[in-house]
Amino acid sequence: MSTEDRETVTGSGAAPAGVAEAEPPAAGGPTGGAQPSRVRRTPPPLALLRNSWRQLTSMRTALILLFLLALAAIPGSVLPQRNINIENVNRYAVEHPDLFPILDRIGGFDVYASPWFSAIYVLLFTSLVGCIVPRLRDHVRALRAVPPPAPKRLDRLPRHAVLTDSDGDLDRIAAVLRKRRWRVVVRGDSLSAEKGYLKETGNLLFHLSLIGVLLGIGLGSWYGWHGNRLLVAGPDNAFCNNLQQYAESKLGHRVDSSDLPPFCLELADFEATFLPTGQPSSFLATTVVEQGDQRPFRASFSVNDPLRLDGASVYLLGHGYAPILRYTDRNGESLESDDAFLTIDGNLTSEGVAAFPDVNLDPVTGARNPDLQVAFEGLYFPTAPDAPPFVRSTYPAERSPAVMLFAYRGNLGLDAGIPGSVYRLDQRQVSSGKLKQIGEGKLLRPGEKWTLDDGTSVEFVGTRQYITISVRYDPGERIVLISSVLLLVGLMPSLFGRRRRIWFRVSPAPVDATTTGRSSLVEVGGLPRTEYAGFADEFDRLVTATRPERAGGDGARDDERDDDERDEAPRPGGARPDGARPGGATEEGTD
Amino acid sequence: MAQLSDQLFVVSLFCHLVAMIGYAAAYAVNVRAPHRRLLTVGAAGDPATSGDTVGPVTREAAPVQRWAGGVAVVATIAAALAQAGALTTRGLAAERVPWGNMYEFILAVTLAGVLAWLAVLRQRPELQPLGLYVATSTLILLGLAGLRVYTPAGPLVPALNSTWLKIHVSTAALASGVFLLGFVTATAYLIAVRPARPGGLVSTLARRLPAPAALERLTFRLHAFAFPIWTFAVIAGAIWAEASWGRYWGWDPKETWAFISWVSYAAYLHARATASVRRTTTAWLAIAGWATMMFNLFAVNLVIAGLHSYAGA
Numbered sequence: 072m073s074t075e076d077r078e079t080v081t082g083s084g085a086a087p088a089g090v091a092e093a094e095p096p097a098a099g100g101p102t103g104g105a106q107p108s109r110v111r112r113t114p115p116p117l118a119l120l121r122n123s124w125r126q127l128t129s130m131r132t133a134l135i136l137l138f139l140l141a142l143a144a145i146p147g148s149v150l151p152q153r154n155i156n157i158e159n160v161n162r163y164a165v166e167h168p169d170l171f172p173i174l175d176r177i178g179g180f181d182v183y184a185s186p187w188f189s190a191i192y193v194l195l196f197t198s199l200v201g202c203i204v205p206r207l208r209d210h211v212r213a214l215r216a217v218p219p220p221a222p223k224r225l226d227r228l229p230r231h232a233v234l235t236d237s238d239g240d241l242d243r244i245a246a247v248l249r250k251r252r253w254r255v256v257v258r259g260d261s262l263s264a265e266k267g268y269l270k271e272t273g274n275l276l277f278h279l280s281l282i283g284v285l286l287g288i289g290l291g292s293w294y295g296w297h298g299n300r301l302l303v304a305g306p307d308n309a310f311c312n313n314l315q316q317y318a319e320s321k322l323g324h325r326v327d328s329s330d331l332p333p334f335c336l337e338l339a340d341f342e343a344t345f346l347p348t349g350q351p352s353s354f355l356a357t358t359v360v361e362q363g364d365q366r367p368f369r370a371s372f373s374v375n376d377p378l379r380l381d382g383a384s385v386y387l388l389g390h391g392y393a394p395i396l397r398y399t400d401r402n403g404e405s406l407e408s409d410d411a412f413l414t415i416d417g418n419l420t421s422e423g424v425a426a427f428p429d430v431n432l433d434p435v436t437g438a439r440n441p442d443l444q445v446a447f448e449g450l451y452f453p454t455a456p457d458a459p460p461f462v463r464s465t466y467p468a469e470r471s472p473a474v475m476l477f478a479y480r481g482n483l484g485l486d487a488g489i490p491g492s493v494y495r496l497d498q499r500q501v502s503s504g505k506l507k508q509i510g511e512g513k514l515l516r517p518g519e520k521w522t523l524d525d526g527t528s529v530e531f532v533g534t535r536q537y538i539t540i541s542v543r544y545d546p547g548e549r550i551v552l553i554s555s556v557l558l559l560v561g562l563m564p565s566l567f568g569r570r571r572r573i574w575f576r577v578s579p580a581p582v583d584a585t586t587t588g589r590s591s592l593v594e595v596g597g598l599p600r601t602e603y604a605g606f607a608d609e610f611d612r613l614v615t616a617t618r619p620e621r622a623g624g625d626g627a628r629d630d631e632r633d634d635d636e637r638d639e640a641p642r643p644g645g646a647r648p649d650g651a652r653p654g655g656a657t658e659e660g661t662d
Numbered sequence: 663m664a665q666l667s668d669q670l671f672v673v674s675l676f677c678h679l680v681a682m683i684g685y686a687a688a689y690a691v692n693v694r695a696p697h698r699r700l701l702t703v704g705a706a707g708d709p710a711t712s713g714d715t716v717g718p719v720t721r722e723a724a725p726v727q728r729w730a731g732g733v734a735v736v737a738t739i740a741a742a743l744a745q746a747g748a749l750t751t752r753g754l755a756a757e758r759v760p761w762g763n764m765y766e767f768i769l770a771v772t773l774a775g776v777l778a779w780l781a782v783l784r785q786r787p788e789l790q791p792l793g794l795y796v797a798t799s800t801l802i803l804l805g806l807a808g809l810r811v812y813t814p815a816g817p818l819v820p821a822l823n824s825t826w827l828k829i830h831v832s833t834a835a836l837a838s839g840v841f842l843l844g845f846v847t848a849t850a851y852l853i854a855v856r857p858a859r860p861g862g863l864v865s866t867l868a869r870r871l872p873a874p875a876a877l878e879r880l881t882f883r884l885h886a887f888a889f890p891i892w893t894f895a896v897i898a899g900a901i902w903a904e905a906s907w908g909r910y911w912g913w914d915p916k917e918t919w920a921f922i923s924w925v926s927y928a929a930y931l932h933a934r935a936t937a938s939v940r941r942t943t944t945a946w947l948a949i950a951g952w953a954t955m956m957f958n959l960f961a962v963n964l965v966i967a968g969l970h971s972y973a974g975a
Contacts, residue, residue: 130936134929141925141954148915148966155913183913288911297908346817354820375824375906386908541908548910555897562893566886566931602935604879 128201136195147182203278210271217256218263221574225596230610232595239577239591244617262575270568276561283554291547296322302338303393303537309337332382334362341536389539394451394474395532400430411537412451420464421451423494444483449476473516474531481506570600663755664815670748677741682797684734689794691727692870745773755815761831762818768807772800774839795846826902833895840888845952848945851877915966919958926951
């Protein structure tokens, strides 16, 4: 919480709230009569609990927790994080075998889900709630209350003026103040006015919104889910939204795999345009969506412009090429593969594997021969260089596509059940000699065929585009967004609003003052309740405006101006000495 | 057009340099009278006020100071114009908003800072000695931008091609510029409150600064002004991240550091509103906040890889 009120709580340790402390008994309600209860002794455990709670909700603790929160967020930006990039975490584990287990144990690779990070923000929010709940109560009370009666000694307030030329008409003064949106009450010979309630309203709104943001985040992590996958163009490669179809997925704690909304997606077309330098300039994916009972419809999406479906959004993350390779085996059977090759550079040089485990079957029994399986490992170049070496594409669009293939025959090792990359051959099979390379590498352009030593052949038919997508649902988003907007709305008055009070008291004029022809003396006192350097100016303007001669037209002229321009300007009498703490000094006036 | 932009950048560097020298000259001859504000006169000055100065200020010093200060302010205005021109021509050359990479971002940040400084100076001419610190910080940042992260004008990658680029980055630059000025005033405040020690460099610097309380209040004003803008920039960034990457917050290093800065400045504002926290402590918090901003700009862009890695693009 962001005001000196909170500090008063810990500073004095007596009154339940600083706001109430400054309040005269009339408006203080139950808190006003707290004085006698201090004598009553509290049982030690309760006292400890109460003191701990006070300590936790104190400003000092909140500041320390804020500082710790900032500090605790740092390691997450320096160390790779599992939820952001698991590959980097694995690489770190390989590169730092000694450090990794230690860091991992203390949550260094899951910082934002680690117990210590959670502890900090849970404590911070507890502290926040412990602070704003009493303040909310006080503020609601203050909003419904009338401004407190004038203190006895108005001359002790930070601003003070005596008007000898006033007519002492408090109702007229009240009208002037009300016109300037002051809350005014007249009690007998004195008038109390207060303004700037919006500051605390904004302050509370800001802090309540923070709780809203946290709730939204919590809701999202409970009921949200996402899945990432690669989608090759063509009807045969369409996928439907269920967990098995994702390469990587995460469900919220309260989400079951059967909760995923049913829809199917087919990539009909993908268009990428590039500048002559090879820098991409636009992407557009066109898909065919089947959702529920609706007829399949076409929908396009792009980077920054996701596909919004019922219960999920589809985001375009990347794209690449999947070469179509047709292998004709010893029996004359042809099989096609359009496995995606992963891009490895900006010119979309791609690497991958086309595996044919079910070829060269026994013509009679149809049984698989584990020693005659075939695979092609290779590189794909959307624009192949004109001359060898063929290792790198020179442009990301397909100007002169070619694929560089290395053929392997033998046992692919797919039956062993050991998970491996689908973009690389199992190197254990190669090194053990179970999988042998056939001949040298061969560059194929579309339509070209390469006949291997056993008479079988492989043909580079062409390519299909693929995209990588993320499918996501986060029900907390809307709450977080609304809370963020409210947070911003609350922040402004909280930072720029100023709570202040002003009192007028009429007393019979001293005998020697009757020369002015007036019968009363008006004393004015002003108290800025929050730091407000321009208060002196406003006070002077108000005093001037409430003078009877200028109450009419002139009063409207120097209307309420919260201008700060003149704050630093030297002004007679009103200036505080340099280095004084305005925030601390202001409240003293009421004592 | 791109070439013109580069030339204007050099012009603005030169103008900032002239401004720095001018401010330094004015600073050197200026000594703050104890408990009195010396009204230094800017470009549009009021000669009458300079006669009021008393104390250690020698009467002969005033014209030199006025002259040097005037040159400095004019040079600052020229630098701001050149810098705005450099950004505009770059935007025209690349046919997009001119804050698409780190070089342009630093230009935009310092421009925001210099404009904020000119606005402050217009209202409070007596703060002119701060100009030395403003010009120095600006020059350092611009120098780094020109030497280390210069990028030729060019089109944007599709990921950056969004309306949110205009909103998110411009507000981030504006807030950063005002935070930069807030950092300068916080530093000046800490220098100004140092107890006088004859012969010490800091106290020599301190004697020539405006009154500490004014600096401290200005520091708060600037941060109170920039903080909501920064908050808005982060929210806008989150909305963009949702559309672009599928999630509004993903602890990408840039996001993390934006959060760290936000928390730091929130801590500053809380500390500032707490009477029992010493004002020197709050000023240090403001400086810590700026340190996180600088880390975010340089270390995160150039050292830590993340989704926001557009430094060279």
